[in-house]
Amino acid sequence: MVRSVNTPSRARRDVHGVISWALWDWGSAAFNTVILTFVFTVYLTESVAADPKKGSEALGLALTIAGVCIALVAPVTGQRSDAGGRRKQWLAVHTALVVASTAGLFFVQDSPSYLLLGLVLVSVGSVFSEFATVNYNATLLQVSTPATIGRISGFGWGMGYFGGLVALVVVLIGFVQPEVGLFGVTAQDGMNIRVVALFAAVWFAVFALPLFFFVPEVESSGEPLRRAFLGSYVVLGKRLARMWRTERRTLGFLVASAIYRDGLAAIFTFGGVIAAGSFGFTASEVVVFAIIANLVAGLGAFLGGRADDRFGPKTVIVTALVGLVVVGGALVVLPGKPAFWVCGLILATFLGPTQSASRTFLARIATPGREGEVFGLYATTGRAVSFLGPLAFSGFIALAGSQRAGMGGIVVILLIGLLAMLPVKAPERSGRTDEVTTGDAR
Structure with a gap:
């Protein structure tokens, strides 16, 4: 471990690196929030498709295919970027592909003949966004030290929440x-939404750029890359076998986190549905709640990052999951809008720390030089069980005959993830608080 005097000029470079790294998260939120969640996919299903039901089915199928591609390819792309010392280069390539596919959505007019183009571009953007995130998560170790990794991860995650919120507003x-709208844009031919796609593309591109100037590249692992792409799967298989023998903690964490992360995703997916269907929220009230919940979740991510550095990521994850299970369980039985406001915002407070600490947990235990590969596996395991949350939600509704019971199904998934997490050994604590944040800090 390299130790250096933290001079003012050195400190400024470190701060620039951290802020530049977090700005990528701020920018990428435009694709996740504006394109995938709230605006463009709604446009595809409601305005472009012949009818919303068929549009929703087509969107679900397209994103399922994208998810399969991510699950199959993400570990290998991460592995190859590690080996070649080209993590930042591949992050740039994948980011550019997301920006290009997002900008291409401008050409999707509100006619059924454009539905296939829209679905293909959204799916391609989804795939390369996930690949970019694999490389981005791995670069966390290039802007942090063992003493600062938690707060920097929390800072990045909080910036993502706030960036998505600002872009959406x-x-x-x-x-x-x-x-x-701005520039005289109207809804004719879906132009107001098509311009939103251009806005999201420019937003991501602009805020992604600083990372490539101020974050150092990872050193090559020294592993040759002359093998064919398919040969990387052989290497990956051997790597998994070796992990089973010598890195059981990593595998255990990948399994546990895949389960509870799907519970977290279900809260995002069905939270608005529960608010409207079980607690009587109007559409405008749901939007207001979503805005406030994002603010609270971002603040929670910031605070959780500091708790991560002080108490360790496992403590943060377990505490947050316990809170999610208890408050989610209360939401199943408590009546009235005030109950949803209180419980929903508490749930939002726990979401950011759980996500941020999960990233730092894996970064702390990853084999040096293999971070891209292990974050690729992180993406794959998450995709492999992505059916659990929706299945539990719909299954509990079918069993109980009540939409509110669906929240109980999500709580069960979180509880299973919590129980799977308990036996996973926490990362070793580091008492080194005087290390500077540099690319060679490891």
Whole structure:
């Protein structure tokens, strides 16, 4: 471990690196929040498709195919970027592909003949966004030290929440809600939403750029890359066998985190549905709640990152999961909108720390030089069990005949993930608080 004097000029470079790294998360949120969640996919299913039901089915199928591609390819792309010392280079390539596919959505008019183009571009963006995230998560170790990794991860995750929120507000006020938006844009031919796609592409590109200037590249692992792409799967298979023999903790964490992360995803997916269907929220009330919940989740991520450095990521994860299980269980039985406001915002507070600490847990235990590969496996295991949350939600509704019971199904998934996490050994604590944040800090 290299130890250096933290001079003012050195400290400024370190701060620039951390902020530049977090700005990528701020920018990428435009694709996740504006394109995938709230705006463009709704446009595809409601305005482009012949009818919403068929549009939703087509979107679900397209994203399922994208998920399979991610699960099969993500570990190998991470492995190859590690071996060649080209983690940042591949992050740039994947980011550019997300930006390009997002910008291409501008050409999707509100006619069924454009549905296939829209679905292909959204799916391609989803795949390369996940590949980029694999490389991005691995670069966490290039801007942090053992003493700062938690707060930096939390800072990045919080920036993602706030970036998505700011982008969404600009989109809604500037293009979606007014009859005549910025630059004279109207809803004719879906132009107001198509311009939103251009906005999201530019937003991501602009805020991603600083990372490539101020974050150092990872050193090559020294492993040759002359083998064919398919040969990488042979290497991956041997690597998994070796992990089974010598890195059981890593495998245990991948399994446990895949389960509870699917529970977290289910909260995001079905939270608005439960608010409207079980607690009587209007559409506008759901939007207001979503905005406030994002603010709370971002703040929770910041605070959780500091708790991570002080108490360790496992303590943060377990504490947050216990809170999610208890408060989620209360939401199953408590009546009235005030109950949802209180419990929902508490749930949002726990979401950010769980996600951020999960990233730092894996970064702390990853074999040096193999971070891209292990974060690729992190993406794969998450995709492999992505059916659990929706299945538990719909299954409990079918069994109990009540939508509110679906929240109980999500709580069960979180509880199973918590129980699977308990036996996983926590990363070793580091008492080194005087190390500087540099690319060679490891």
